[in-house]
Structure formats: structure tokens, C-alpha cells
Amino acid sequence: MAFALLDYLDSVKERDPAARSRWDVVLYPGAWALLYHKVAHWLWVGRLYWLARLVNHISRFLTGIDIHPGATIGKNFFIDHGFTVIGETATIGDNVTIYQNVTLGGTNPSTGVGGKRHPTLEDNVVIGSGAQVLGPITIGEGGRVGANSVVTKEVLPRTTVVGIPARPVPVDLVHYSPGFIPYGTPCGEDIDPLRARLTTLEEELDELRAELRQLKSRGQPSPESRSA
Structure with a gap:
């Protein structure tokens, strides 16, 4: 448990140059929102729905981040700054980064597959600030969504999309700097x-x-x- 926590704190520190130590990350609202979600999700899976929603409301009041207890989240998930909404049937892979004011929103349940109406983010996805990802679509592994984009269609792996509605950038982007590339906007x-x-x-x-x-x-x- 302790090693998993240290790995998480280090993964956030690698993606945020403002974090000078693990103790800085401990104070991040995204870290606290993820902790509350783990409790709420455990209650949700155990069908203690009211208690799960109560934990969710407390988390939203304290952190400004609203993660539905039913959402499934992988390892090293990082919400930078906050004010983000994640819907009930959203599925998030490992090492995903989301910036402020992002919505993983849903559609009419009748239009989803098996009741799924929220997005799936595969591993290493980056969602830029203000982006709206809507419906039971998949953002492929390593995909990037630019700031303020509205995504309503599938995004292929390792593809950057921008705009309203979001479309792939016309030229492949090459990263010349090492390490994590912040935000989803080129x-x-x-x-x-x-x-x-x-x-x-x-x-x-x-x-x-x-x-x-x-x-x-x-x-x-x-x-x-x-x-x-």
C-alpha cells in the first residue's frame, strides 16, 4: 500500500513541474478527490449507493471535483487543479492526465452500448483544460485532446485532436523535449x-x-x- 502511494505521488510529480516534493502532491485536490473516490467506488460496488453518493458529495464540496462513484479509474490518475466532472460509466486507464474544467459527459442511456453512456480513456491519455468529451466513445492509448475541444467521436491511439468539433491535427507532431508533454494542446x-x-x-x-x-x-x- 505504501509503495503504491509513493508510486502515485512520484507519477504526479513527474507530470507537474510545480510539485517540488511528494508533500506538495499530498495537498493537491486531485489527489484527495481520487482518495475519496476509492472509498465511494468501494461502497458503490457493494451496493451501498446512498453512502457512496454521500462520500461523493463530501469530496465535491472539499475538492471541487465531481467523480461519480460508479466510474472506473486505473493507476496513477492525475487531475491537475480540478473543477472536473466524471460521469458514472466513465472508464479511465493507467497514467491518464486531466486538466481543469474537463467534463467526461454522458448521452441518453438508450444510445449507449449496454447502458454505457460516458467515455473510455485508455492508458496515457492527456485531456487539455476545458475540453468536453461526450458519449460512449474511446480515446485511444496515448491520445491527446486539446484545450476547449469538444469530442464526440472516437480518437485513434497516439492522435492529437483539437477544435469544435474535435478533429485530428493535419500534421504529425514530433516531441523534441524529453519526458511528459503537458496539456493536450500543441x-x-x-x-x-x-x-x-x-x-x-x-x-x-x-x-x-x-x-x-x-x-x-x-x-x-x-x-x-x-x-x-
Whole structure:
């Protein structure tokens, strides 16, 4: 039990540069919300629903985080800052990170599979602040959801989605910095390769336009017309 707690505290510290020690992490509302949820979930599984909801309400009052007792959560789950809502049938894998003001929301029970109406987050998923992930969809392993995105469709593993509605980013992102990359929004060193790729594409497009102008000035058919 003690080793599991230390592993959890260390996993949070690795993902949050503001945490200077394990004692800092102990004071995080996300850590307390997870502790209360473990108690509430144990009561929920034992069909002590009213007591489970009572623990849930106490947790929400003290931490500002609302995790339904029925939600299933894996190892090393980290909620940074709080003000997050997680629904009853949500399933969360290992080493998942969620930032503030995120909702794992549900849909009409009749539209779910076997009554499931909330999302499934596989291992190592990152959900950016303000994102809304809605319905019985799956965010694949290593997926990232950008800040303020609204996700209503499946996200493939190791894919970054942004926007309303959320869509995959048009260019693969490469991380040049070691360790955990915070937030689900491409920023910092992630933007540099994206800009470089866009610059290359713009240069290639300019070259094609220049070639097309030369062909027109010579009265020769364009490559498109020749291929036709």
C-alpha cells in the first residue's frame, strides 16, 4: 500500500513541474478527490449507493471535483487543479492526465452500448483544460485532446485532436523535449515542426505556381492538361 502511494505521488510529480516534493502532491485536490473516490467506488460496488453518493458529495464540496462513484479509474490518475466532472460509466486507464474544467459527459442511456453512456480513456491519455468529451466513445492509448475541444467521436491511439468539433491535427507532431508533454494542446516545441512543415509545403506550392506561369507564358499545356 505504501509503495503504491509513493508510486502515485512520484507519477504526479513527474507530470507537474510545480510539485517540488511528494508533500506538495499530498495537498493537491486531485489527489484527495481520487482518495475519496476509492472509498465511494468501494461502497458503490457493494451496493451501498446512498453512502457512496454521500462520500461523493463530501469530496465535491472539499475538492471541487465531481467523480461519480460508479466510474472506473486505473493507476496513477492525475487531475491537475480540478473543477472536473466524471460521469458514472466513465472508464479511465493507467497514467491518464486531466486538466481543469474537463467534463467526461454522458448521452441518453438508450444510445449507449449496454447502458454505457460516458467515455473510455485508455492508458496515457492527456485531456487539455476545458475540453468536453461526450458519449460512449474511446480515446485511444496515448491520445491527446486539446484545450476547449469538444469530442464526440472516437480518437485513434497516439492522435492529437483539437477544435469544435474535435478533429485530428493535419500534421504529425514530433516531441523534441524529453519526458511528459503537458496539456493536450500543441504548443512550444510541438509548434516548431508544424510550422516548418507548413513552410516547406508553401515553398513547394510557390514553385509549382511559378512553373505553371512559365508554361502558360510559353503557350505550352500545363502538367494537368498533359496528364488528362
